[in-house]
Amino acid sequence: MERTPRERGGSPESRASREPPLDPEERARALCLRLLTGTPRTRRQLADALRKRDIPEDVAEHVLARFEDVGLIDDRAFANAWVESRHHGRGLARRALARELRNRGVDAEQVSEAVGLLDAEQEETTARELLRRRLPGTRGLERAKRVRRLAGMLARKGYSEGLALRLVREALDEERAAGLDTAEEEPWLWDAE
Structure with a gap:
């Protein structure tokens, strides 16, 4: 059975009014700790x-500097973990990844x-893996449509146009050589280099 606010010791508003308000530095610390949790x-x-919470800039700077000093804020570690x-x-x-980190x-x-x-080889390996997973879902479509999709x-994931097109062509060539591709060939896609 749920208790009423009166049975719990009053409404949240009345409890809040009995507690002294936090000073800006305490509010800033509490907010940062909550966000970092x-x-x-x-x-x-x-x-x-x-x-956004109207913490004075000097107070915010002091709290953030202290959090950096004790290692609770570390943008370098954040960036490395984010990339990984x-x-x-x-x-x-x-x-x-660079765009997301800058944002x-x-x-x-x-x-x-x-x-x-990340090196270029690692990036290419990941792009090949993405293609391997997505390729079967495009079987039966026209080759031009498969290439575009x-x-x-890959472009939406940040890969360059040249790399994306090269890897897509290679994947489709391998699929065709294995006899998995049943779509009609459109030679103009393979001639453009």
């Missing part, structure tokens, strides 16, 4: 959250270092 965040993400997670989990290329407020030098952890999927 769910998922890692960048310094800028936390600064934006503090700004999003590349392996979603197959994103360096270009897409989260990571410093350009740290973005370069983090995406630099598969290259478009």
Whole structure:
């Protein structure tokens, strides 16, 4: 049986009015800790959250600097973990990862270092794996439509047009050689280099 607010010691509003209000620094610390509990965040993400809650800028700067000093905010570690997670989990290329990190407020030098952890060979291997998983779903479509869909999927994940088209052509050639492709051939797609 659920208890009424009166049985629980009053309404939430009356309990809040009995507690002294937190000073801006305590509010800032509490907000940052709450936000960092769910998922890692960048310094800028936390600064934006503090700004939205009307925490004075000098107080926010002090709290954020303290959180950096004790290691609760580390944009470099955030960027490295982000690249590792999003590349392996979603197959994103360096270009897409860099854009996401910049949007989260990571410093350009740290973005370069983090995406630099991926080399071209690793990126190509991931793109091939994405194609391997998506290729069967396009069987039976016209070759031109397959090329557009598969290259478009890779482009949305941040792969360059040249790499995407080359890998799609190779995958479709391998499929054709294995006798898995039943669509009519359109030679003009294979002649364009």
